[in-house]
Amino acid sequence: MSSSHSIGLLSVGAAALLAANVYVRRPEAPQQVQTPPAMAVDHLKPTSTEVKAPAESGASTEGLSRGATATTSAPPAFQWATVESSDYKQYVANLRAIGFPEELIRSVIIADIDKLYAPREEALKVKPVPHDAPMDQRQSYPTAEKMERILQLREVRLEKQAVLEEILGAYVPREILRAPMSRNYEAYEYAISLLPPEKRDAAQLIQENEFVADDMQKIQYPNHADELEAYRRSYEARNQALMEILTPEEFERYEMNTTPAGTELARRVIGMEPTEAEMLAMFRVAYEYWVATGGVYGRWRASPVPPEQIAAAEQRLEAGLREALGPERYLDYQMATSDTGQQLRNLAARYELPREALAQAFELQKEAEGVAKTIARLNRGGASDLQASGNQAPLQIQLADLEQKMQQVLGANVWQAWQDGRRNQVELKP
Amino acid sequence: MKRSSTIALLVVLNAVLAVGLIPGLKQRSLQRAAGRSAALEAASLGASSDLAAAARPSRAAGRAAAANTEPSTTPFAAVYSTDPSRFAANLRGIQCPEETVKDIIAAEIALRYQAQEQALRPKPADHVPWGWSARTSEGRLLERRQEAASLALEKEALMREALGCEAAVPLPIYAMTTSDQRFEDSLATVSLDKRCVARQVQESYWTKVQALQGRTKGFWQSDDANELERLKSERQQALQTILNGP
Numbered sequence: 080m081s082s083s084h085s086i087g088l089l090s091v092g093a094a095a096l097l098a099a100n101v102y103v104r105r106p107e108a109p110q111q112v113q114t115p116p117a118m119a120v121d122h123l124k125p126t127s128t129e130v131k132a133p134a135e136s137g138a139s140t141e142g143l144s145r146g147a148t149a150t151t152s153a154p155p156a157f158q159w160a161t162v163e164s165s166d167y168k169q170y171v172a173n174l175r176a177i178g179f180p181e182e183l184i185r186s187v188i189i190a191d192i193d194k195l196y197a198p199r200e201e202a203l204k205v206k207p208v209p210h211d212a213p214m215d216q217r218q219s220y221p222t223a224e225k226m227e228r229i230l231q232l233r234e235v236r237l238e239k240q241a242v243l244e245e246i247l248g249a250y251v252p253r254e255i256l257r258a259p260m261s262r263n264y265e266a267y268e269y270a271i272s273l274l275p276p277e278k279r280d281a282a283q284l285i286q287e288n289e290f291v292a293d294d295m296q297k298i299q300y301p302n303h304a305d306e307l308e309a310y311r312r313s314y315e316a317r318n319q320a321l322m323e324i325l326t327p328e329e330f331e332r333y334e335m336n337t338t339p340a341g342t343e344l345a346r347r348v349i350g351m352e353p354t355e356a357e358m359l360a361m362f363r364v365a366y367e368y369w370v371a372t373g374g375v376y377g378r379w380r381a382s383p384v385p386p387e388q389i390a391a392a393e394q395r396l397e398a399g400l401r402e403a404l405g406p407e408r409y410l411d412y413q414m415a416t417s418d419t420g421q422q423l424r425n426l427a428a429r430y431e432l433p434r435e436a437l438a439q440a441f442e443l444q445k446e447a448e449g450v451a452k453t454i455a456r457l458n459r460g461g462a463s464d465l466q467a468s469g470n471q472a473p474l475q476i477q478l479a480d481l482e483q484k485m486q487q488v489l490g491a492n493v494w495q496a497w498q499d500g501r502r503n504q505v506e507l508k509p
Numbered sequence: 510m511k512r513s514s515t516i517a518l519l520v521v522l523n524a525v526l527a528v529g530l531i532p533g534l535k536q537r538s539l540q541r542a543a544g545r546s547a548a549l550e551a552a553s554l555g556a557s558s559d560l561a562a563a564a565r566p567s568r569a570a571g572r573a574a575a576a577n578t579e580p581s582t583t584p585f586a587a588v589y590s591t592d593p594s595r596f597a598a599n600l601r602g603i604q605c606p607e608e609t610v611k612d613i614i615a616a617e618i619a620l621r622y623q624a625q626e627q628a629l630r631p632k633p634a635d636h637v638p639w640g641w642s643a644r645t646s647e648g649r650l651l652e653r654r655q656e657a658a659s660l661a662l663e664k665e666a667l668m669r670e671a672l673g674c675e676a677a678v679p680l681p682i683y684a685m686t687t688s689d690q691r692f693e694d695s696l697a698t699v700s701l702d703k704r705c706v707a708r709q710v711q712e713s714y715w716t717k718v719q720a721l722q723g724r725t726k727g728f729w730q731s732d733d734a735n736e737l738e739r740l741k742s743e744r745q746q747a748l749q750t751i752l753n754g755p
Binding site: 086090157158159160177178179180182183186187190191194207209210211212214217218261263264265266268269270336337339341342343345346349350352415418421422424425426428429430496499500503504505506507508509 | 515585587603605608609612615616619620630631634635636638639645646650655682685687690722725728729734741744745
């Protein structure tokens, strides 16, 4: 290779390397953000006036971008209008496509459809009555007009549920139909929610049909005995229908959570926080008691029963509960179902009393209340003052003794607190 | 000699330029990576329409698109914020209609409280049977009612912060009292400003009652009962001033 040739090659190489150095060190041109074609935005933009300009809706672009680049470009490339669609299924698909979490989509669609149906529902709905309203407001007597309205409401809600399930492709619960007569409707909703999803709609319809039949029968049968017989028949029809779709275990659990024998028991024993198994064991005993004392399905003592039969049933109930729960939990049951027990539990929680002290205090207090009742009965019995004081003297000594023991168990300060607060029942609502 | 010097000079020059090219290439590579990630963030909003377009043919396609999209690159991720006020502002920023913003924020807040609400959903024991007194000293029942009311107030406060003071969260029926209904009815005819202040007074009352309830654990002594009466009286006076004032 001649030297002139080498010089030529080296010169070209140097020029190329120089050019390469200049190229790699030049400032980077800003990368263009790919924006969707305007046509797509326009095509999907809703025609309603719902879409407002940011200024109009108090909108802010603050925080739109987490990265620095997003804040430097003026309006964001993505606009909500691209998601909007007059077709709900399309709208859901669009939300999924832009990464909306499934639960959020579900809630948004339900809220949207709820609003759509609200005017029709509101016209048929009855204002909810709080639990502390006067007794005469907590239920209303059924009339043909009211029944007609609630059936229309059910139709609207069934339609809404079908629409939602079609859009979302999954089960959507429907609010339970509330008939004029007072019932534990929340318990029915709870019990239905525990059933397998594929059985819920059918069980709900069967249950609601029974509400409707029961209330209608109150209009149809002015005579109590006839009405009770009709109630018995409609309830049996409801049981039959439920047993066709539920397993025996599901049916028993459903009954425990809906029939007053179970729901009233649940309210009375909530303080002992029973397990599911304990609740079921107690329900079985309590339902036997309910029936033995004249209960007809959901109706408390609907059939007259002699007092001795009731007394015998009460003994069996206590014995059955004691056996089902064992001594420790039976004590919890007793505390949960008495005002004294509830107040002592509250006292123990506030002053951190050990369980042993609480159990002793409960037994002593129960005994003291029994003695105090006897003294009161003697006072009311019409005996002469002299006779009454003669009978009362040993009882007063017994009462004083029990109170002294109670003071020892609780300690002086907690005893003082018990004396001060045991009868205080406050109302928190203003 | 002259030619050999020229060749040597050119060899050195080439070597210097070649060595100088290496850091340049490295820097260039880093710039590109940074540019891509920044552009990706910016483009994540813009790319959404393409995703939406891809999803249009079928719902299944929409599902697949959502499932296959990395959370950090979706338009949703770009507008989402754990702060509901910021999330609402971001949604407004992309021209989301106000009603939809409200629905999304309400749904988002509801999801946050889902587990707590599930624990406090009405159960068979919560209903006061007809014929039974609503008064009870059973701590568990009162506690559930109180917790459900507090949760609704907490949600409402978060909603108000994000959407304005009109946002309201309904109480579960077992937690709602005649007093709550009377309060809501009393607001029906007053101005928005007054409603907002009245709601704050109500919220403040319940916050203080909750603190009192926490302290007493359901066992009320005379001093506690007196304090409760004082709170009721303060609330009543404050509401009268607001609702009857000019």
